[in-house]
Structures are given as C-alpha cells and as structure tokens.
Amino acid sequence: MTIAETIKNLAIGAKRAARQVASLSTTSKNRVLLKMAEALVANKAMIQAENEKDLAAGRAKGLSAAMLDRLALTDKTIDSMVTGLTEVAALPDPVGEISEMVQRPSGITVGRMRVPLGVIAMIYESRPNVTVDAAALCLKAGNGVVLRGGSEAIHSNLALAKVLQEVLSAEGINPAAVQVIPVTDREAITAMLQLEEQIDLVIPRGGEGLIRFVSENSRIPVLKHYKGVCHVFVDESGDFDMAVHIIMNGKTQRPGVCNALETLLVHQNAAPAFLPLICEKLAAAKVEIRGCERTRAIVPTVTPALPTDWGMEFLDLILAVKVVDNLDAAMDHIVQYGSLHTEAIVTNNYAHAQRFLREVDASAVMVNASTRFNDGGQFGLGAEIGISTTKLHAYGPMGLKELTTRKFIVYGSGQVRS
C-alpha cells in the first residue's frame, strides 16, 4: 500500500467510528475519559519506556535541551495529562444543545442543534501530551480524531494512542475513533490534507513553517494562527502604574508564548513621562528595548529599532517601542503590523476604549488588561485546543464548542412550501 492509501484507509476508519462517537451519551463519553486517565497511570512504565526511545534518538540527533524537555513524558507530564482528562470529563457537553427555536409563519418550528463536526485532524510538533489533550477534547465534542505528531515523538505518540484505543475497545467503542498516523514522512501530511470527504477540520499547531505548509496544501478547512504579534497602546489618559503592570506581565511572565507582548505603542503626550519609567522597569527585568527615533529622543540608551522589528514575534525578552501621534495612528500601526491575535489599550478615555474595542480587528481586543489573558481557560471555555486567527468559525481560543457545529432542525406537522 502506498502512503496515500494507508492514510486514506485510516481516515475512512476514523469517519466510520466518528458516527458511533457522535451518538454516545454524555455519561458514556465521560466514563471513557476517566478510564483513559486511569489507563495512563496504569501504563506509565510502558509509556515512559517508549518515550525513552524518542529521547535517546533525540539526544543522538543533537536536539536542544529545550526540545528534549518538551519531548519528555515525566511523571509530572503524565500527571498533567491525567488532570486534563479529568477536567475535560467535568466540562459540560456541548452536543445536542438546541437553541433559537422559533415558529415560522408557515407553521414549521425551526431551531439549531449543536452537533459534532465529524473527524478532526491535528498536526503538531514535539510535545506528545498534545496527543492526549487533543483526543480528549475531540472525543468529548463527539468527534473522531486523526493525530499527526512530530517524527521525533513517534514512539511516545503511538504508545499513548495504544493506551487510549484499548480503553475505547474495552468500552465497546470502535478504537478507530482515535488514530495516530504511524508514518512520519511529510508525504503523510500531504495525503491527509486531500481527504475532504473524510476529514472535516484540520488544526495545525507548531512553527510558522508547518502551519503555512498545511494551509497551502489543504483542501480541508484549516483553523490556525501563524503567530502572535501582540501590541499594547498606552493612551494619553492611561494610568501609568496600570500600564507598567500590564506591559511587564505581557512581556516577561512567559515571553515564549503567542499571547506575550511584542510591541509597545505610546501616545506622544504620555511618552515624555511614561517612557523613562517603563524603560527602567524593562531594563531591570533584562528586556532589550528596540525603540523608534522619538523613543530614543526621550530615552537615549534604547537600541534603535530596525524596520523589521515592527511586526516581529520575538518570543524572547525583546520589546519594540514606538511613539505614536494618537489613537488613530496606533490603530493604523496595528492594522499594518498586527497578526489578528491580541491587542490591548491602556486608557481612561471612555470613547477611546469603545473605539479600540470596536475597530481593532483581532481575535481578542482588551481594555486595561494583559494580552496574556487570551486563553481558553482564562476566558472560561475550559481547556482549549488552540487559538484561531482565521476569522471563519472560530476567532480566538477554541474550546469544546468550537469543535462542534450547528445544524438546522425542523419540527413540522405536514407543512409544504407554497
């Protein structure tokens, strides 16, 4: 069998199994998730032995310490997957919810029923815990799932899938509902992305290169974000203490994540007093500041910003800083350099707050709060499967509801169209 045939058969199996999963009761789905949590604990030795094969290969290949760290299934990582399964079991089940029922002049009653999407494909890199987290969310939302992790985690991913599939079988559920693609060639991804008859949604998570590859090659709808270039705009009326808190939190609390702060915009009337204050705090936290000419005129020790620093996702202790004329100039900058991810204003001006909220196009727009809040857990969605800056279907963190859709249902009593 060719790789394309292997992948297609696997997806056909997932589609068949998905029909069964879609009809499971909430109680059944929750029981399966809790049994999966137990099974991870019971099979910890096997999982860690398989993970050790990946780690050994990674060491031999010279992976960085950070990469090896992300690859490792330590006791703590396994505990956190167990907690994740338990939390997903505790979330409300979105499937079957009926809303917007109305009677129409024709006499039919029409509403919308929330239903699973079908089969969801996840394409991700290194962290094998995504295998369990994603499978749990997809199953709870009534979907089948096809998982394609990185080649460096293949033994770990297959071991985790085996544990999950054994639980499905023991519960009388077709184990094909959770599939890990055993082929590590990139050709397997290309083949998968053609299967629009079998797969309803693709979610890629990883570096921008992987995501662009998926986006350019997929016939299946893709939800994704390329990067997070988040801005904070300190308005003329912004509270300086509040601004300092929000900027320091955005930049330093976890600089390597997508909702971290990358560019600071400061109103020209706030700049003379505010910039020396924030630059001192940033310097104390070892943040490199790359400023525009107007910034450097106020704080001369700042490194000059290169044109490429605007719109750059540093993912590091580096911050671009620009002085802008006013709210409109700040919003123009965000239109030009933003990534539709997260944008925040610090202001005490009511009209400016409302304009920023309405006019800025991003998956989350904030007044007087840290960009770091753009997160499914923080927003109350429960666990999230990623953040989308695709505007279709889901814009922002994707929780269980975003893994479902709504169909129309009609209750009639013999009505016909006249």
Add this chain to the structure above:
Amino acid sequence: MTIAETIKNLAIGAKRAARQVASLSTTSKNRVLLKMAEALVANKAMIQAENEKDLAAGRAKGLSAAMLDRLALTDKTIDSMVTGLTEVAALPDPVGEISEMVQRPSGITVGRMRVPLGVIAMIYESRPNVTVDAAALCLKAGNGVVLRGGSEAIHSNLALAKVLQEVLSAEGINPAAVQVIPVTDREAITAMLQLEEQIDLVIPRGGEGLIRFVSENSRIPVLKHYKGVCHVFVDESGDFDMAVHIIMNGKTQRPGVCNALETLLVHQNAAPAFLPLICEKLAAAKVEIRGCERTRAIVPTVTPALPTDWGMEFLDLILAVKVVDNLDAAMDHIVQYGSLHTEAIVTNNYAHAQRFLREVDASAVMVNASTRFNDGGQFGLGAEIGISTTKLHAYGPMGLKELTTRKFIVYGSGQVRS
C-alpha cells in the same frame, strides 16, 4: 500589469475600503442600500443597454433559451433587485452585538462582539442579479466584496457595479468596497484564490465543476455546497396523506433547485400500501420513477433504478425510490448517498423522530415537513447568500450573521495574569 497583479491591486483596494465599511453606522449602511435601490431605477436604461450586449453575444454564441432567460435584466428582474435592497436595509444589523459577557475569577469581564469578516469574494455564474443581492448583504454585514460573475454577463455586471459604486462615492464611502473583476479569464479566479491576506471568505455559486475548481484551488476558506441530494424517508408509522403532500411538494414544486427531493425511502411495512398510492400521484404529475427491485415487486410499471440513481441530483421530474428494512437502513442509505444538504422523515413515532433529528448529518434535518423549506427566508434569516454544506462556520442557509464573525472583548481594570 499581469492578471495576478490586477486582481491583487483590486483586492488590496477592497481590503482598505472594508475597514471604512466596518465602522459605518447602521443608519449609514441602510441609507446607502436605499440610495442604491433608487440608482438602479434611475439607471435602468443604461443597465438594460449593457445587458443587451451580453444577450446579443449570448444569442450569437447559441446559449439556450433558459440561459438567456437567466441572463436577462428585464424590468421584473430590476424590480426584484430593488426590492432585495430594500429588504436588506430593513434587516437588523448584526454588527456590534455583544453576547456572553461574564466576569471571570481574575476580575476581567469577557464577552464576544459580532464584527464583519472583512472582504468576501463571490464567484458565480450567469445571473447578474447576484451582483446586487450579494453586494447588499456583504455591505450590510460591514464587509467589502469582490464579485466575479460569469464572462457571459460581464457587461451587465460592470454596469451594475458602476451604479453601486457611484452611490458609494456620493455617500463618501470608498467605492472600492464593491468591486467587479473586469477580467473574464479563469486565471483571474486562480489569482484571486491565492489572496488570503486580503480576502477572508470565498463563496462560489454555480455548477459542481466551478465549485470543485474553487475548492481545490483556494487558500482562502470556502463556504459551498456541491449539490443537494435530498431524501424523504416514509416510516412505518408515517401518515400516508402527509407523506404524499411532502413528497409531491419536494419533487414537483420546483424540481431544479438544490432543496428539491431526489430519493424516496420507504419502510418495508409501509411499502405495500403506500407505494401504489404515491406512484399513481407521481405518474399523474409526469414524474419518472426509478425503483429498486422491492419497489418494482409492488409497482411493476416502475423503471428499474440503476446503481448510479442513488445519490443522483436529477434536478428534474425524476425520483429514485427504494424500500428499506427500517430506520437504521434508511439512515445508512443517507450516510452513503446523501450530500449533507436536507433530509426529512415522515413519521408518527416519537423515538424515531428524535433519533432522525439527532443522528442524521445534514445542514437541515426535518420531521414531517417538505425539504423545500431549507431556505434562509423560510427559516427566518432574511435574505440568504447561499446554502453551506461545509460544516465549519455556517451549516445551512447563510444570512447576514453568517457574513460576520465574533471576536473576544475584554474589559479590565488593570488585571494581569498570575
């Protein structure tokens, strides 16, 4: 300039204009729509003169009478575009609606604000009235729109666009918000489908060939349906009179549309009494019946169905008829041959009605009603821009709301992530 460059410049213009349209008040948008209605009337002679060029070219090319009929901008067609604009102006504006506001444990208040998608591209065939109908819906939802009609309607479409753009200019709105692509080569479509930076959504409407071409070549999300293969299942307990009404309406009221009935499934216990009844009515209405062997055993005059008749979108007075063992067999048939468009059951069995509603995967699932009801107007959405069987974002008729998305908004008072 190459075709690709022309199309890109045009899309860049639409994106810039879309930012202005997104910020317009409801009052402004409605005024523009009503002025457009007036302008169509005022420019009727010019529009019809341009339309006559397309009709003459069509006649010379030997287009069928039906094609020429769809191409013609008669007084009646123009009246109906005017009515359409007035109706869209009267619809509630979805933009700005805020929902699901909650306070989170962190102290931030989070909710979702409905916002325009940005720029929407419509790709369609022959009927030039789509130019006006689609532009109206996209504008009301706060979007820019790029329109690509068929080459046979190019003079009509450019004339209509000119009228709409003049109104935009007169109202101080960037006329690039409504663009008709002046290039009729298919290369223009291919070029447009690459512009994911400028265009947020593509909606193709037309034959299956066009839609597959768009779907296979687009990097931009596509909402579409390939075809409508709609089934009615007459259950053992179904009321025969009601079933006859629903089947006759589905098959004969307007056989050429996507929500017309294509296949009838009959429970084996209902078949002996029901099939002679319905076949007589269908024959009287000149419907050709193509039946399975079990159907022919009961009504021997029926034409034998070929394997290709199952799942066929006849769009004509032809109906495929199959006797099935039970509800599960009916649902299995629909899984295999359905098109996720519209499926109906005629039953008086409560449990069967509920199972059918829940388990059948289609954009609209109906109990005891005609498949012909799957329509934006009938469902209460107002005008529709098409029906989607893509499950992401919109499943079923797409009205104004489906031309928007929701972003997260956060009201804080200095909160940071701990």
